[in-house]
Amino acid sequence: MGCDSSSPLQPNYQFTHPQLSIGLGRSDLAVACTDAENDDGGGAAAGEDDEMTVFHFLNCAALTFGPHVVYYSATPLSEYDTIGTCVKAAVVYLGTALVKLVCLATLLKVPENDSFDPYQELMKIFIGFIDVAGLYFALTQLTHRNISQNHKFQAVGLGWAFADSVLHRLAPLWIGARGLEFTWEYIFQGLEANANLVMTLSLAALGSLMWLRKNKPRTLVPIIYACALLLATMPSITSYLRRSLEWQTPKVVGFELFSSLVMAFISWQLFSACQRPM
Amino acid sequence: MPSGDVLASVSSALAVLIVLLACVELGDAAAAVGVYRLIQYDLAGAPLGSRAAALNHHAAALPLPAAADLSRSALVAPLLDLPLSFLREYLAEKKHLGGLLILLPKKISDEDATANNESKGQLKDSLAELEKLLLHEEVPYPVYFAFQDDHFDNLLADICKIASSGQPASATTGGYKLVVSSPEPRKVSSPTISNIQGWLPGLKGEGDTEQLPTIAIVANYDTFGAAPALSVGSDSNGSGAVALLEIARLFSRLYSNPKTRGKYNLLFGLTSGGPYNYNGTNKWLRSFDQRVRESIDYAICLNSVGSWNNELWMHVSKPPENPYIKQIFEDFSDVSKEVGVSVGIKHKKINVSNPRVAWEHEQFSRFRVTALTLSELSSPPEFLESTGGLYDTRESADAESVTRTVRLVSESLARHIYGLKGRNIDVFAENSSLAINPHYIQSWLDLLSRTPRVAPFLQKNDPFIAALKKELSEHTTDVHVQSDVLDGMFTFYDATKATLNVYQVASVTFDLLFLLVLGSYLIILFSFLVITTRGLDDLINIFRRPPSRKVKGA
Numbered sequence: 023m024g025c026d027s028s029s030p031l032q033p034n035y036q037f038t039h040p041q042l043s044i045g046l047g048r049s050d051l052a053v054a055c056t057d058a059e060n061d062d063g064g065g066a067a068a069g070e071d072d073e074m075t076v077f078h079f080l081n082c083a084a085l086t087f088g089p090h091v092v093y094y095s096a097t098p099l100s101e102y103d104t105i106g107t108c109v110k111a112a113v114v115y116l117g118t119a120l121v122k123l124v125c126l127a128t129l130l131k132v133p134e135n136d137s138f139d140p141y142q143e144l145m146k147i148f149i150g151f152i153d154v155a156g157l158y159f160a161l162t163q164l165t166h167r168n169i170s171q172n173h174k175f176q177a178v179g180l181g182w183a184f185a186d187s188v189l190h191r192l193a194p195l196w197i198g199a200r201g202l203e204f205t206w207e208y209i210f211q212g213l214e215a216n217a218n219l220v221m222t223l224s225l226a227a228l229g230s231l232m233w234l235r236k237n238k239p240r241t242l243v244p245i246i247y248a249c250a251l252l253l254a255t256m257p258s259i260t261s262y263l264r265r266s267l268e269w270q271t272p273k274v275v276g277f278e279l280f281s282s283l284v285m286a287f288i289s290w291q292l293f294s295a296c297q298r299p300m
Numbered sequence: 301m302p303s304g305d306v307l308a309s310v311s312s313a314l315a316v317l318i319v320l321l322a323c324v325e326l327g328d329a330a331a332a333v334g335v336y337r338l339i340q341y342d343l344a345g346a347p348l349g350s351r352a353a354a355l356n357h358h359a360a361a362l363p364l365p366a367a368a369d370l371s372r373s374a375l376v377a378p379l380l381d382l383p384l385s386f387l388r389e390y391l392a393e394k395k396h397l398g399g400l401l402i403l404l405p406k407k408i409s410d411e412d413a414t415a416n417n418e419s420k421g422q423l424k425d426s427l428a429e430l431e432k433l434l435l436h437e438e439v440p441y442p443v444y445f446a447f448q449d450d451h452f453d454n455l456l457a458d459i460c461k462i463a464s465s466g467q468p469a470s471a472t473t474g475g476y477k478l479v480v481s482s483p484e485p486r487k488v489s490s491p492t493i494s495n496i497q498g499w500l501p502g503l504k505g506e507g508d509t510e511q512l513p514t515i516a517i518v519a520n521y522d523t524f525g526a527a528p529a530l531s532v533g534s535d536s537n538g539s540g541a542v543a544l545l546e547i548a549r550l551f552s553r554l555y556s557n558p559k560t561r562g563k564y565n566l567l568f569g570l571t572s573g574g575p576y577n578y579n580g581t582n583k584w585l586r587s588f589d590q591r592v593r594e595s596i597d598y599a600i601c602l603n604s605v606g607s608w609n610n611e612l613w614m615h616v617s618k619p620p621e622n623p624y625i626k627q628i629f630e631d632f633s634d635v636s637k638e639v640g641v642s643v644g645i646k647h648k649k650i651n652v653s654n655p656r657v658a659w660e661h662e663q664f665s666r667f668r669v670t671a672l673t674l675s676e677l678s679s680p681p682e683f684l685e686s687t688g689g690l691y692d693t694r695e696s697a698d699a700e701s702v703t704r705t706v707r708l709v710s711e712s713l714a715r716h717i718y719g720l721k722g723r724n725i726d727v728f729a730e731n732s733s734l735a736i737n738p739h740y741i742q743s744w745l746d747l748l749s750r751t752p753r754v755a756p757f758l759q760k761n762d763p764f765i766a767a768l769k770k771e772l773s774e775h776t777t778d779v780h781v782q783s784d785v786l787d788g789m790f791t792f793y794d795a796t797k798a799t800l801n802v803y804q805v806a807s808v809t810f811d812l813l814f815l816l817v818l819g820s821y822l823i824i825l826f827s828f829l830v831i832t833t834r835g836l837d838d839l840i841n842i843f844r845r846p847p848s849r850k851v852k853g854a
Binding site: 077085088089098118 | 477479803804805806811814815818822825826827828829830833834
């Protein structure tokens with residue numbers, strides 16, 4: 023019935039959500055005592071609060087997966103019915119994730135302490151390149167119906183990012199966002215999903231440039247490869263920021279959003295530069 | 301077909317996943333704290349105490365804003381900030397609270413003992429008053445006790461800050477929710493009281509055919525308080541039980557050698573059911589053979605002997621002029637003079653028609669056995685008072701007082717048993733092999749102060765009872781545990797401890813605002829993508845599509 027066998031005179035604590043201290047501090051979140059004028063959950067029985075938390079779950083889910091759906095329906099992707107490509111790309115992503123998992127399990131040791139181990143990080147970066155290989159496979163090896171280069175990389179990127187969001191973010195969202203406790207965690211996760219979508223699209227664009235377009239202006243080639251490298255190592259960079267430099271989550275998410283927009287802009291410029299007839 | 305197998309395995313994996321997801325418990329509170337519930341009991345059918353256990357309400361704190369509706373809030377208040385008049389008014393007018401969480405102060409450390417004597421006294425008084433109020437009222441909502449610490453201080457500060465700013469909940473603010481998910485409290489079926497007895501048989505001479513006379517030493521070991529999970533009763537009556545154990549130990553050393561065995565049997569009784577008019581003592585005496593009962597010369601009951609300095613009281617029901625009483629009192633007085641304390645005598649007649657039994661010796665007197673109670677209390681305690689409440693913790697009993705009591709009782713007994721009256725002999729002298737062992741007293745006091753001992757929640761086979769039995773059997777023989785059912789007038793309910801989860805919740809306005817922001821973000825994203833990839837005309841066409849399609853189709 024709750025307390026374990028500890029002495030009755032000693033309080034026992036389990037703090038299960040340290041995230042509560044992220045940047046915003048509990049002093050910002052406060053309580054209204056005047057339940058009379060408050061039409062919120064103050065007048066609520068337990069049932070209403072369950073509704074509220076499902077509402078929060080739906081909000082965060084919309085934030086996480088909505089942009090993918092919006093992207094598909096807003097761009098000509100929906101007109102040309104490229105859903106097949108997206109699905110195939112998603113499947114390739116799942117396969118890649120499995121391979122990465124196996125590699126991580128076999129090649130990485132369990133860290134004794136939380137310090138930054140350069141060897142381990144290097145291994146993780148190499149394993150991250152499996153992602154790039156997967157994208158290569160999706161872009162080049164899969165048979166697509168007749169869709170232009172333009173749409174091909176978009177569809178592949180979209181399917182890839184959607185699968186990534188589902189795999190990494192759906193389960194925590196389902197389990198966590200429905201709880202009574204309010205945290206900013208899932209909102210940040212949604213923002214990260216957005217940034218991830220943009221970065222995946224950029225990487226897919228550069229990938230299609232690298233592998234599908236044969237005639238590229240010579241000067242731009244190293245830039246293309248450099249940007250692709252940067253995008254591929256972006257997950258490692260964010261984890262480095264989070265662990266070693268100990269940036270707080272809002273900062274990291276802000277960095278991700280900013281860098282994704284920058285990289286998207288650069289990729290867009292590169293892509294349109296390569297599209298100009300030589 | 302291989303694809304069929306693959307499909308089957310995939311679907312079974314999916315089923316497992318779905319089952320797993322459904323079973324995931326949403327236990328993600330900001331903090332989980334152990335809390336202790338106010339006792340819930342019925343007295344002769346009248347419901348008393350806290351009648352509910354489950355709690356799921358928003359937290360509120362003092363000072364309350366004017367005209368606040370508390371029927372859907374759980375009030376969190378430190379003990380010293382809770383005005384009893386407020387609580388009394390609420391209880392008298394039968395106003396509803398969602399719940400009440402009273403924060404008990406942390407233990408005052410010994411280092412600042414001198415500075416805090418006054419605050420200790422104030423604390424003791426507040427706790428006593430609160431307990432008295434809550435024990436005799438029917439409280440239809442859950443009342444919990446918890447220990448105050450930094451976490452609760454922050455919580456209260458947060459709540460008060462918002463209340464004082466007077467603003468309604470802003471977009472990002474919601475509240476704190478206190479949730480205790482406890483099952484419905486059930487009656488404790490047939491609560492047992494277990495009396496433990498042990499004998500030290502005296503030395504029968506060659507020609508003695510009659511039974512030796514017996515002297516009984518009795519103390520009740522159980523407690524009763526507002527929070528049964530916190531009722532450790534160090535002074536009432538842990539001190540008495542420990543004194544009894546030490547006396548048993550000393551006399552067992554004397555009686556182990558036939559040369560020093562006295563001509564009296566010694567009967568040690570650790571009784572239960574003390575707060576309930578010494579119901580257990582009654583049942584225990586009833587279980588004796590009449591001849592054994594008649595052989596008891598007199599009984600010494602020990603009650604609350606852990607915090608006195610100079611004066612101890614001997615309570616009797618027979619008039620002090622009675623020769624037996626006189627003699628016993630003289631024995632005590634002689635020893636007390638040597639020890640440097642004084643023993644006073646108080647006489648209280650028993651009214652057989654009154655069911656209230658204030659002292660343990662009264663149960664003996666009802667069986668016509670001469671008995672007395674030694675206590676630091678000068679007047680008989682009220683019903684359910686001085687039974688080991690919230691303030692009766694380790695600090696309220698000290699080993700020196702218990703040692704002094706042991707010396708007083710054992711010396712007088714020894715002089716009586718061995719006929720040493722008038723001779724200047726110290727039987728239990730210090731630095732002798734029979735010296736009183738303060739470490740023994742300390743360690744048993746410590747143990748008792750860690751064990752809540754409310755009788756209905758102590759089963760027959762509770763390890764604590766087994767420990768007492770084992771300890772008594774180290775010193776005495778013929779140890780026997782007599783279990784009986786508590787008097788039907790009392791009914792107790794369980795659910796004495798629970799875990800409180802404190803959640804931080806966001807208000808509905810926050811969710812709606814978030815939805816608004818999210819909706820506009822998605823719409824802007826949509827428009828942006830349509831404009832950049834298909835052109836502005838397409839965006840406008842989307843909104844004009846139905847009529848233009850009709851035109852196209854026609």
